[in-house]
Amino acid sequence: MRIICPFCGERELGEFTYLGDAKPQRPAADAGEDAVYDYVYLRDNIAGVISEYWYHGGGCRAWLKVTRNTLTHEISAVEPAAGAGAAKVGA
Amino acid sequence: MADFSWDIRSPLDRALVAGPYGAQGEAGVSLTEIRNFDLVQVMARRGKAGETIAAAKARLGAAAPETPKAVSIADATVIWSGPDQFFVLSKGGKHSIDALASVFAGSASLSDQSHARALISISGDKARAMLAKLSSIDLHPDVFGVGAAAATSMDHTSVTLWRGDDRNGQAVFNLLVFATFAESLWHTILDSAAEHGVTIGHSEDLA
Ligand SMILES: [Zn+2]
Numbered sequence: 250m251r252i253i254c255p256f257c258g259e260r261e262l263g264e265f266t267y268l269g270d271a272k273p274q275r276p277a278a279d280a281g282e283d284a285v286y287d288y289v290y291l292r293d294n295i296a297g298v299i300s301e302y303w304y305h306g307g308g309c310r311a312w313l314k315v316t317r318n319t320l321t322h323e324i325s326a327v328e329p330a331a332g333a334g335a336a337k338v339g340a
Numbered sequence: 341m342a343d344f345s346w347d348i349r350s351p352l353d354r355a356l357v358a359g360p361y362g363a364q365g366e367a368g369v370s371l372t373e374i375r376n377f378d379l380v381q382v383m384a385r386r387g388k389a390g391e392t393i394a395a396a397k398a399r400l401g402a403a404a405p406e407t408p409k410a411v412s413i414a415d416a417t418v419i420w421s422g423p424d425q426f427f428v429l430s431k432g433g434k435h436s437i438d439a440l441a442s443v444f445a446g447s448a449s450l451s452d453q454s455h456a457r458a459l460i461s462i463s464g465d466k467a468r469a470m471l472a473k474l475s476s477i478d479l480h481p482d483v484f485g486v487g488a489a490a491a492t493s494m495d496h497t498s499v500t501l502w503r504g505d506d507r508n509g510q511a512v513f514n515l516l517v518f519a520t521f522a523e524s525l526w527h528t529i530l531d532s533a534a535e536h537g538v539t540i541g542h543s544e545d546l547a
Binding site for chain 1: 385388389421423424476490491492496498
């Protein structure tokens with residue numbers, strides 16, 4: 250498997266570290282225990298297209314948001330994660 | 341208060357043995373460690389990438405690379421190291437961190453890496469064949485020409501790799517590696533190069 254880093258170009262998997270699902274958003278401070286529990290522990294086990302975080306630690310050290318099909322490993326999009334670099338901000 | 345006497349030595353001081361290594365005959369790979377350089381990491385602050393580029397241009401007379409490239413100017417090389425960040429590699433203090441601090445004040449954060457990296461220059465007929473065993477980057481001249489650069493990994497070790505100006509008609513690959521990983525990577529490079537025959541040296545001159 251290879252990932253096309255938007256900064257570096259196409260690179261082998263070994264240069265990247267997997268974080269996981271990019272969907273969970275930190276709940277508001279007053280959202281309550283259930284929302285925090287959900288955010289910290291509960292994940293969907295998606296068979297299909299998922300948006301997930303990868304770290305290009307063996308390269309440019311940017312966080313990336315990768316859209317990947319868990320059934321085929323096909324990657325349909327890679328974009329910088331929010332805050333990567335000083336100027337580029339992803340969704 | 342205790343007195344300290346710091347003896348500044350290359351991280352490869354122990355491992356590097358100048359002279360021939362590996363297969364006999366004409367060396368296919370030439371390894372030269374470059375010592376005593378100034379290396380400053382420049383990282384643009386949030387929203388200040390444009391100002392950082394402008395400051396670099398005003399100071400160095402060349403645009404700092406915004407893609408994986410290395411730009412040579414008269415007395416320095418500016419090497420891309422990640423999004424909105426680059427290295428300034430030079431000698432003799434002209435572009436040391438003290439000299440650059442005021443240039444990037446307010447636009448970028450600087451970090452002195454002069455003693456935090458080892459710099460290895462690799463050339464020779466078999467340089468690319470040797471590197472192919474360590475790197476997954478396509479180093480074919482059609483793809484990785486003079487001035488191409490990459491932040492990548494070799495033997496699980498983060499490196500900054502770029503192609504300098506050709507020397508004697510041969511490609512020159514420059515490698516910056518963390519000081520504490522330099523000896524490990526050095527041995528891996530020697531293992532990879534041994535079959536081609538190696539000539540080893542060190543130099544104070546930036547190519
Ligand atoms: Zn990258």
